[in-house]
Amino acid sequence: MGRPTINDVATAAGVSKGAVSFALNGRPGISPDTRRRILETAEQLGWAPSPRARALSVSKALAVGLVIARPPEILRADAFFPSFIAGLEAALSPRGHALLLQVAEQADHPAYRRLVQEGRVDGVFVTDLRVDDARPALLEELGLPAVLIGPELGEQPRERQSGLGVDDAPGIRAAVEHLIALGHRDIAHVAGPLEMVHGRSRRRAWSQTLADAGLPEGTCVEADFSAESGARAMGVLLDQAVPPTAVVFANDLMAMAGLSLALARGVSVPGDLSVTGFDDVEISAHLQPSLTSVHTDVVAWGRAAATRLLQLIDLEEPTPADLPAARLVVRSSTGPTPRR
Amino acid sequence: MGRPTINDVATAAGVSKGAVSFALNGRPGISPDTRRRILETAEQLGWAPSPRARALSVSKALAVGLVIARPPEILRADAFFPSFIAGLEAALSPRGHALLLQVAEQADHPAYRRLVQEGRVDGVFVTDLRVDDARPALLEELGLPAVLIGPELGEQPRERQSGLGVDDAPGIRAAVEHLIALGHRDIAHVAGPLEMVHGRSRRRAWSQTLADAGLPEGTCVEADFSAESGARAMGVLLDQAVPPTAVVFANDLMAMAGLSLALARGVSVPGDLSVTGFDDVEISAHLQPSLTSVHTDVVAWGRAAATRLLQLIDLEEPTPADLPAARLVVRSSTGPTPRR
DNA sequence: CATCGGAACTAAACCGGTTTAGTCGGTCGG
DNA sequence: CCGACCGACTAAACCGGTTTAGTTCCGATG
Numbered sequence: 247m248g249r250p251t252i253n254d255v256a257t258a259a260g261v262s263k264g265a266v267s268f269a270l271n272g273r274p275g276i277s278p279d280t281r282r283r284i285l286e287t288a289e290q291l292g293w294a295p296s297p298r299a300r301a302l303s304v305s306k307a308l309a310v311g312l313v314i315a316r317p318p319e320i321l322r323a324d325a326f327f328p329s330f331i332a333g334l335e336a337a338l339s340p341r342g343h344a345l346l347l348q349v350a351e352q353a354d355h356p357a358y359r360r361l362v363q364e365g366r367v368d369g370v371f372v373t374d375l376r377v378d379d380a381r382p383a384l385l386e387e388l389g390l391p392a393v394l395i396g397p398e399l400g401e402q403p404r405e406r407q408s409g410l411g412v413d414d415a416p417g418i419r420a421a422v423e424h425l426i427a428l429g430h431r432d433i434a435h436v437a438g439p440l441e442m443v444h445g446r447s448r449r450r451a452w453s454q455t456l457a458d459a460g461l462p463e464g465t466c467v468e469a470d471f472s473a474e475s476g477a478r479a480m481g482v483l484l485d486q487a488v489p490p491t492a493v494v495f496a497n498d499l500m501a502m503a504g505l506s507l508a509l510a511r512g513v514s515v516p517g518d519l520s521v522t523g524f525d526d527v528e529i530s531a532h533l534q535p536s537l538t539s540v541h542t543d544v545v546a547w548g549r550a551a552a553t554r555l556l557q558l559i560d561l562e563e564p565t566p567a568d569l570p571a572a573r574l575v576v577r578s579s580t581g582p583t584p585r586r
Numbered sequence: 587m588g589r590p591t592i593n594d595v596a597t598a599a600g601v602s603k604g605a606v607s608f609a610l611n612g613r614p615g616i617s618p619d620t621r622r623r624i625l626e627t628a629e630q631l632g633w634a635p636s637p638r639a640r641a642l643s644v645s646k647a648l649a650v651g652l653v654i655a656r657p658p659e660i661l662r663a664d665a666f667f668p669s670f671i672a673g674l675e676a677a678l679s680p681r682g683h684a685l686l687l688q689v690a691e692q693a694d695h696p697a698y699r700r701l702v703q704e705g706r707v708d709g710v711f712v713t714d715l716r717v718d719d720a721r722p723a724l725l726e727e728l729g730l731p732a733v734l735i736g737p738e739l740g741e742q743p744r745e746r747q748s749g750l751g752v753d754d755a756p757g758i759r760a761a762v763e764h765l766i767a768l769g770h771r772d773i774a775h776v777a778g779p780l781e782m783v784h785g786r787s788r789r790r791a792w793s794q795t796l797a798d799a800g801l802p803e804g805t806c807v808e809a810d811f812s813a814e815s816g817a818r819a820m821g822v823l824l825d826q827a828v829p830p831t832a833v834v835f836a837n838d839l840m841a842m843a844g845l846s847l848a849l850a851r852g853v854s855v856p857g858d859l860s861v862t863g864f865d866d867v868e869i870s871a872h873l874q875p876s877l878t879s880v881h882t883d884v885v886a887w888g889r890a891a892a893t894r895l896l897q898l899i900d901l902e903e904p905t906p907a908d909l910p911a912a913r914l915v916v917r918s919s920t921g922p923t924p925r926r
Numbered sequence: 927c928a929t930c931g932g933a934a935c936t937a938a939a940c941c942g943g944t945t946t947a948g949t950c951g952g953t954c955g956g
Numbered sequence: 957c958c959g960a961c962c963g964a965c966t967a968a969a970c971c972g973g974t975t976t977a978g979t980t981c982c983g984a985t986g
Contacts, residue, residue: 249703249705251941251942251943252942252943252944253942253943261965261966262965262966262967263942263943263944263966264944264945264946264965264966264967264968265964265965265966266943267943267944267945268944268945268964268965271944274963274964275963275964275965276963276964276965277963277964277965280964280965292703294703294704295942295943296704296705296941296942296943297704297705297706297943298638298641298642298647298705298706298941298942298943299642299941299942299943299944299971300942300943300944301638301943301971302638302639302642302941302942302943302944302970302971302972302973303942303943303944303945303970303971304943304944304945304971305971307638309686314671314672327668328667328668331654331687331689332654332689335687335688335689336689339688344686344687344688344706345686345687345688346649346684346685346686346687347671347675347684347685347686347687348675348679348684348685349671349672349675349676363589363632363634364634364636364637365589365636365637365638366637366638366684472868473868473869473871473872474872476872477872499868499869502869502872502873503869503872503873505874506872506873506874506876507872507874509874510874528812528813528839529813529839529842529843529869531813532813532814532816532817532842532843532846532847533842533843533846533873534845534846534847534849534850536846591971591972591973592972592973592974593972593973601935601936602935602936602937603936603972603973603974604935604936604937604938604974604975604976605934605935605936606973607973607974607975608934608935608974608975611974614933614934615933615934615935616933616934616935617933617934617935620934620935635972635973636971636972636973637973638971638972638973639941639971639972639973639974640972640973640974641941641973642940642941642942642943642971642972642973642974643940643941643972643973643974643975644941644973644974644975645941
């Protein structure tokens with residue numbers, strides 16, 4: 247005797263199972279009286295429709311997928327996914343959809359194919375987009391609704407796809423402008439991988455802001471978002487004949503590592519050098535010196551992404567998401583230009 | 587014309603659908619010849635059985651659940667879940683099981699009930715166990731197989747449950763012994779919440795190690811694993827009449843924040859004070875000074891947990907998991923006792 | 927040579943819902 | 957007073973697999 251089924255309810259209420267289904271789904275053809283009686287017996291028996299059976303007959307999975315396409319080592323220190331997932335869940339579970347996770351190697355096409363072929367999901371989220379990423383085209387070909395998450399999504403709107411712009415440019419712009427206001431003229435950038443859209447868009451925002459201010463473009467070192475690479479990049483910058491007076495990092499992890507390297511080499515922060523990060527991870531506020539960073543509301547992104555995907559699946563008109571803007575959090579790793 | 591079904595394969599191969607099912611599942615009653623032919627046509631048609639239909643008929647979900655019971659803010663900085671999930675996935679997907687995620691409020695019983703009632707999962711992972719956690723009992727009552735993850739699990743073995751001991755005591759022990767070897771005699775501890783099993787077990791390991799070495803128990807400050815609380819705890823310790831010469835933190839986040847607070851107060855690390863963490867998050871190695879910490883292989887835990895859960899579900903005999911031991915990584919936040 | 931047993935399949939029931947095609951009783955219009 | 961129509965509901969098909977109960981055909985056995 248496991249859980250009750252629709253048949254148990256039907257028998258108990260003295261109707262056919264079709265009637266129960268109608269009553270449950272609020273379809274016409276059932277008198278208010280009967281409907282109430284059915285719902286009551288269902289309640290009483292503690293019956294809830296089985297998503298399994300339902301999924302089979304409506305040919306839907308009632309689940310959406312998030313394919314995390316990063317090697318575990320990088321995943322390890324990631325601040326993005328936990329919050330993002332929390333946001334997704336917040337929007338999904340009230341609507342009866344489950345979140346299916348899959349961890350795959352970088353841009354692992356078979357992973358998506360499998361997800362589709364097995365029909366486990368009705369749609370997917372695509373993160374960590376790369377320049378010329380093949381996944382949007384693949385998903386379109388597979389006919390799987392998708393929400394693409396990232397800045398500067400190409401304009402080509404595909405069938406059943408929607409881009410959710412998490413525009414990080416204003417955050418970087420704010421950081422650069424903050425440094426300019428402090429008197430800095432030689433502002434370097436440590437970028438994420440430039441084949442990733444968020445690596446590239448942050449870099450572009452940095453150089454654009456400098457250009458807009460009439461300043462010469464500073465040095466840009468490409469790194470890979472890891473602490474290790476951040477420290478290496480800082481090493482390169484410090485080894486220059488004329489090191490920059492400020493460095494804008496594309497994320498906090500690199501910024502913290504870079505900042506520490508500078509300290510280790512006897513460079514005072516913010517005395518000799520100002521540093522900014524991006525993401526505003528928890529520890530940033532508690533370091534010595536604390537890190538000026540750009541705070542983004544990742545949970546809200548997740549919520550918005552999930553809402554959008556469900557709309558796509560149900561063929562509804564997508565409502566424009568208004569995401570909270572990224573905001574600069576000024577702390578003690580930035581200060582006035584040193585006198586030379 | 588969507589994906590092919592078992593019927594298409596049966597027709598194409600000129601057999602009944604039962605035969606196809608038998609062939610696919612390697613059951614007896616099909617001649618090697620026919621079996622080969624069936625599998626070939628299936629291959630050719632690009633057919634894979636639909637988990638939906640299969641789940642319905644075998645009354646299994648072919649999915650397992652991970653309920654993350656932490657408020658999003660804490661989740662934010664978490665280093666554990668991403669890696670753990672990667673490990674889970676590594677063991678689950680080859681066996682055709684999906685990972686369902688649910689984010690719930692602290693020990694949200696309805697979340698588990700729902701998961702069971704809807705029959706979406708065949709088993710769950712339970713993390714962040716608390717002392718006197720009600721969830722194991724609840725899950726047993728619901729008849730849902732579960733793997734409990736954490737140190738010092740109660741001995742009461744429940745029906746269809748299995749504890750996966752991620753014993754963090756040796757790691758803490760190694761840290762304390764390392765400090766003792768450096769000459770420290772006054773070693774404090776900043777603990778996680780003592781109502782959480784991993785908060786408590788780490789604390790116990792610290793005090794036990796001191797006792798074993800014949801040293802008096804140092805001060806223990808209870809915190810909550812957050813950076814904020816780590817800094818506060820360090821403040822308390824430094825305000826003591828005779829501050830400790832070394833502090834063992836229950837995780838890296840608190841350790842980093844505590845260490846930074848000490849620096850901010852002009853305390854030299856490791857000159858005046860030694861500090862150790864736990865988790866060995868990526869940034870730990872790159873701070874200034876770099877953090878001595880205990881490294882654990884979370885991905886391996888995840889793999890082991892998933893393997894164990896699948897065994898539980900299939901009523902197999904659980905194989906003892908041999909998890910890689912935690913190991914101390916000595917860096918520059920620990921040093922000899924200062925001369926007083 | 928009739929019979930029994932087993933291997934190789936097929937037909938049909940089943941999982942638990944949704945959905946379509948009817949059935950039935952009553953009302954309304956002509 | 958009869959037929960059309962409608963609302964309320966039932967019966968049965970269907971989703972795509974698994975599984976059980978037969979059915980056939982074959983060789984071996986007494």
